[in-house]
Amino acid sequence: MKNLIIYRIITYILLFVAAFLSVGVFTSLLAALSNPVALLPLFLMACIIIYSYSSWRFLVRGIDKNIPCKITLRDLIKVNGYVALGLASLCLFQMIVVLMQPGMINGILEQVKAAQPAGQQMSEEVLLKLTHFVLRFIMAYSSLLIIHTILTFRLLKRYREVFEPSAK
Numbered sequence: 001m002k003n004l005i006i007y008r009i010i011t012y013i014l015l016f017v018a019a020f021l022s023v024g025v026f027t028s029l030l031a032a033l034s035n036p037v038a039l040l041p042l043f044l045m046a047c048i049i050i051y052s053y054s055s056w057r058f059l060v061r062g063i064d065k066n067i068p069c070k071i072t073l074r075d076l077i078k079v080n081g082y083v084a085l086g087l088a089s090l091c092l093f094q095m096i097v098v099l100m101q102p103g104m105i106n107g108i109l110e111q112v113k114a115a116q117p118a119g120q121q122m123s124e125e126v127l128l129k130l131t132h133f134v135l136r137f138i139m140a141y142s143s144l145l146i147i148h149t150i151l152t153f154r155l156l157k158r159y160r161e162v163f164e165p166s167a168k
Contacts, residue, residue: 004063007155010148011056017141018052021045044087048145051080055152062162063155074156074163081149088145095139105131 025045032038054076061067098104109127116122122130156163 007148007151008059010144010151011052011059013144014052014148015056018049022049025049044083047080047083048087050076051084051149054080055148058152058155058159058162062159066162068164069162071163071165077152077156081152084145085149088142088149091138092142092146095135095142099132099135099139105135 025042028038028042032042054073058069058073058077062069062073105128109124109131112127113121113124
């Protein structure tokens with residue numbers, strides 16, 4: 001039961017972040033349609049959003065209310081969960097590497113400062129703090145997503161009777 005409380009907290013955190021990600025997906029959809037290279041990151045963000053919503057729906061309907069769920073919900077959770085797990089693992093590894101090598105951060109900050117307009121440059125200290133905050137946020141979010149996905153796969157096995165074909 002204690003795992004379910006942790007799972008519930010992580011689910012709502014992921015759902016909150018997924019709401020912001022969905023705004024980003026919808027606002028960049030037209031730009032991505034005109035540039036096919038941008039469709040892959042958009043697809044990956046959409047997978048995370050779908051996974052977050054599907055796992056929340058499984059928690060609320062299947063586990064809490066014991067309402068039978070369609071098998072397609074389980075399939076959505078599994079497919080998008082694998083994509084989210086892979087992407088979160090990759091992001092976590094990248095953030096650890098970047099945070100362990102401060103020289104990489106300095107190189108990135110120099111490029112950002114060079115790209116800023118002349119009159120609107122941020123101070124180097126503010127830019128460094130913002131960069132570290134973003135890196136740590138992505139690292140924490142990726143960690144939560146990995147933990148949540150593993151817990152979700154375990155709960156799918158434990159509550160498999162919710163997805164029985166006779167349940168409609």
